[in-house]
Amino acid sequence: MTAPREHGAPADIQSGDAVSGTHPVQVHRYKAAARINHWITAASLILLAVSGMSLFTPNLFFLTGLFSGGQWTRTIHPWIGLVLFFSFSLLFVRFWRANLPVQADRTWLAKIGDVLRNRDDDLPELGKYNAGQKFVFWSMSALILVLISTGIVIWDQYFSPFTTIEVKRLAVLAHALAAIFAICVWIIHVYAAIWVKGTFSAMTHGVVTGGWAWRHHRKWLRELVVKVDGSKAAEIPHPHSATGPSSSPRRPS
Amino acid sequence: MFPPIPNASVAGEASRPRFSERDLVRRSASEVALPTTRLTEIAKLIDVTKCIGCKACQSACLEWNNLHEDIGYNHGVYDNPMDLTPNTFTLMRFTEWDNPESGHLEWLIRKDGCMHCADPGCLKACPSPGAIVQYSNGIVDFFHENCIGCGYCIKGCPFNIPRISKTDHTAYKCTLCSDRIAVGQGPACQKACPTQAIVFGTKDEMKAWAEFRIKDLKSRGFEHAGLYDPPGVGGTHVMYVLHHADKPSLYAGLPDDPSISRVVKVWKGVTKYFGMALMGAAALAGLAHYAVAGPNKVTEEDEDSAGSLATGRDLQPPRGHA
Numbered sequence: 001m002t003a004p005r006e007h008g009a010p011a012d013i014q015s016g017d018a019v020s021g022t023h024p025v026q027v028h029r030y031k032a033a034a035r036i037n038h039w040i041t042a043a044s045l046i047l048l049a050v051s052g053m054s055l056f057t058p059n060l061f062f063l064t065g066l067f068s069g070g071q072w073t074r075t076i077h078p079w080i081g082l083v084l085f086f087s088f089s090l091l092f093v094r095f096w097r098a099n100l101p102v103q104a105d106r107t108w109l110a111k112i113g114d115v116l117r118n119r120d121d122d123l124p125e126l127g128k129y130n131a132g133q134k135f136v137f138w139s140m141s142a143l144i145l146v147l148i149s150t151g152i153v154i155w156d157q158y159f160s161p162f163t164t165i166e167v168k169r170l171a172v173l174a175h176a177l178a179a180i181f182a183i184c185v186w187i188i189h190v191y192a193a194i195w196v197k198g199t200f201s202a203m204t205h206g207v208v209t210g211g212w213a214w215r216h217h218r219k220w221l222r223e224l225v226v227k228v229d230g231s232k233a234a235e236i237p238h239p240h241s242a243t244g245p246s247s248s249p250r251r252p253s
Numbered sequence: 254m255f256p257p258i259p260n261a262s263v264a265g266e267a268s269r270p271r272f273s274e275r276d277l278v279r280r281s282a283s284e285v286a287l288p289t290t291r292l293t294e295i296a297k298l299i300d301v302t303k304c305i306g307c308k309a310c311q312s313a314c315l316e317w318n319n320l321h322e323d324i325g326y327n328h329g330v331y332d333n334p335m336d337l338t339p340n341t342f343t344l345m346r347f348t349e350w351d352n353p354e355s356g357h358l359e360w361l362i363r364k365d366g367c368m369h370c371a372d373p374g375c376l377k378a379c380p381s382p383g384a385i386v387q388y389s390n391g392i393v394d395f396f397h398e399n400c401i402g403c404g405y406c407i408k409g410c411p412f413n414i415p416r417i418s419k420t421d422h423t424a425y426k427c428t429l430c431s432d433r434i435a436v437g438q439g440p441a442c443q444k445a446c447p448t449q450a451i452v453f454g455t456k457d458e459m460k461a462w463a464e465f466r467i468k469d470l471k472s473r474g475f476e477h478a479g480l481y482d483p484p485g486v487g488g489t490h491v492m493y494v495l496h497h498a499d500k501p502s503l504y505a506g507l508p509d510d511p512s513i514s515r516v517v518k519v520w521k522g523v524t525k526y527f528g529m530a531l532m533g534a535a536a537l538a539g540l541a542h543y544a545v546a547g548p549n550k551v552t553e554e555d556e557d558s559a560g561s562l563a564t565g566r567d568l569q570p571p572r573g574h575a
C-alpha cells in the first residue's frame with residue numbers, strides 16, 4: 001500500500017525510497033513489505049506457469065509429478081491463482097502510480113536500439129521505472145485480469161453451472177493464450193534483471209547502489225537526494241518533474 | 254426382428270477378452286502405435302421410432318454399472334433425472350412436437366448418451382495421458398485411474414456428454430458396456446430393451462438394419478426418416494434411426510451437424526505450437542542478446558557521480574535537458 005505521501009512529492013517515489021550513505025551511496029528501493037509481496041507473487045506465478053504448462057502440452061505432463069500427480073495439479077492450480085491475484089493486486093496498488101507513462105518514456109523508447117546496445121549515455125533521465133519496466137507492469141496487470149476471469153470460468157469444480165460450454169471453450173482458449181503471453185512477459189522481466197547488473201539486490205535486500213540508480217533512474221535518484229535534504233530542494237534541478245521546483249540546471253557547489 | 258445376441262457361453266475360452274490395450278487407435282495426450290490388425294467396427298443402433306419410453310435401458314445401465322442415482326424430484330415431465338449425471342450415463346429425453354404437416358402431436362423419445370464418435374472431441378481435449386482411449390472397434394472409453402478431473406472432455410465433446418463426479422473427481426459417461434462387449438455380449442441397455450428399439454452388432458450390420466427400418470418408415474409416410482451417423486465427427490458408433498432425420502434438433506436438441514468446435518481445434522492445435530514457439534523464442538532472444546550485447550554494468554564513474562550528487566557536489570547537468 002502506498003503510504004501517504006507529502007503533498008507534491010513526485011509520483012515515482014514510493015514509501016521507503018531513500019538515499020543513505022555517501023561513498024558508496026546506497027539507495028533504498030523496496031522496503032521489506034514490498035519485497036515479500038513481490039516474492040509471493042513471483043512464487044505463485046512460477047507455480048502457476050509450471051502447473052498450467054503441464055496441462056497445456058502432453059510433453060510437459062510429467063511436471064504434474066511436482067504437485068504429487070494430475071489430480072492435485074488440477075485442484076491446486078486455481079487456488080494458487082487466487083493467491084497470485086490478491087498478491088498482485090497489492091503490488092498493483094503499491095506500484096501503479098510510479099508506472100504511469102511520462103514524456104521521457106517516449107524518448108527512451110525511440111532510443112530502444114541504444115538501450116539494447118548498452119549505450120546509456122544518450123538516454124533521457126528516468127524516474128523509478130523505465131518504459132520497459134512499465135510495459136512489464138501494465139501487461140502483467142492486464143494478463144492477470146484475463147487469467148483470473150477466464151480461470152474462474154473454467155474452474156469446473158465450483159463454477160461449472162454458471163456458464164455454457166461454448167463460453168468455457170472460449171475461456172480455456174483465452175486462458176491458454178494469456179498464460180503464454182504472461183510467461184513471455186515473465187521471461188523478459190527476469191532476463192532484464194539478469195542483463196542489467198545490480199538489479200537483483202533491489203528485490204533481495206531492497207537496496208541498490210547509487211551508481212545503479214544514477215545510471216538507470218537518475219531522475220528518481222535526484223528526487224530522493226532532494227528528499228533527504230529538503231533545503232537542497234530549490235537548488236537541485238528537476239528537469240522532468242511537473243511538481244518539482246524549476247531551477248537552473250547548474251548550481252553552485 | 255433382429256436376431257438376438259446369444260447368451261454368454263460358460264466355456265472358459267469365452268471369457269477371454271476380445272479386445273485389449275493392443276487394439277488402441279487413440280489414447281489421450283499420447284501417441285499410439287497403430288495396431289496391425291483392426292477389429293471389426295461395432296455399433297449400437299437406437300431406433301427412436303420404436304421406443305416406448307419405458308426406461309428399461311436406463312435402469313439396466315444403472316444396474317449393470319452398479320450406479321446409484323439420488324432420489325430426485327418430479328418436475329412434472331417424464332425426464333428423470335433432468336440431465337445426464339456422473340451416475341446416469343444414459344437418459345431418456347422426451348419431446349412433444351406438434352407436427353405442422355400432419356397436425357399430429359408426436360412424442361419423440363430419444364435415448365441420450367455417449368455417441369462413441371469416430372473423431373472424439375473428448376479425447377482430443379483431454380490433457381491426461383491415457384484417461385481416454387479409443388479402440389479399433391470404435392469404443393471410446395474413460396480410464397478413471399488416469400483422469401485428473403479437469404473437465405476438458407466436457408469442452409471437447411460436441412454432444413455435452415461427460416460429467417465429473419463430485420465424489421472421486423473423475424469424468425464419467427457411457428462405456429458402451431466395453432466390459433460386456435469384450436466377452437461377446439451386447440450392451441446392457443440393448444439387452445433390456447423390450448421393443449428392440451436398441452440393437453447391437455457390427456457397424457455394417459447396423460447400417461443395413463437401419464436401411465430396412467427406414468424403408469419401412471418411409472412406406473408408412475415418414476418420408477424424411479433416416480439414419481443419424483453424423484459425418485462431422487467421422488460417424489458414430491451409437492446411431493439413431495429418426496422419423497425426422499432432416500431435423501435432428503427436434504429430438505431434445507440433438508445437434509443437426511455436430512463436429513468438434515473450431516475453438517477446441519484452435520486451442521488443441523495451433524495454440525500449442527504457437528505457444529511453445531513464442532515462449533522458446535522469448536528465451537532464445539534473451540540468450541542471444543546476452544551473447545551479443547553482454548551485461549549492462551554499473552561503472553565506477555556512475556558510483557562517483559552518485560556520490561557527488563548525494564553530497565551536493567554534482568556538477569553534471571541533467572541529461573536530456575537542453
Ligand code: HEM
Pocket residue numbers: 045048049051052053055056057073074075076077078079080081082084085144147148150151152154155156172175176179182183380403
Ligand atoms: C489468476 C488466477 C488463475 C485461475 C483461477 C486459474 C484457473 C485455471 C483452471 C481452472 C485451469 C484448468 C485446469 C484446472 O482445473 O486446474 C487452468 C489451466 C491453465 N492455467 Fe490457469 N489459472 C489462473 C492463473 C494462471 C496463470 C498466472 C498461469 C500462467 C502464467 C496459468 C496457466 C494455465 C495454463 C497454461 C493452463 C492450461 C491451459 C490448457 O490446458 O491449455 N493460469 N487455470
Ligand code: SF4
Pocket residue numbers: 281375378379380381384385395399400401402403404405406407415417423424
Ligand atoms: S476430466 Fe478426465 S477424462 Fe476428462 S479431460 Fe480431464 S483428465 Fe481427461
Ligand code: SF4
Pocket residue numbers: 366367368369370372373374375376393409410411412413414415426
Ligand atoms: S459423444 Fe462426446 S464423450 Fe462420447 S465419444 Fe463423442 S466426444 Fe466423446
Ligand code: SF4
Pocket residue numbers: 303304305306307308309310311345364442445446447448449450451
Ligand atoms: S428400453 Fe428400449 S423401449 Fe425402453 S426406453 Fe430404452 S430404448 Fe426405449
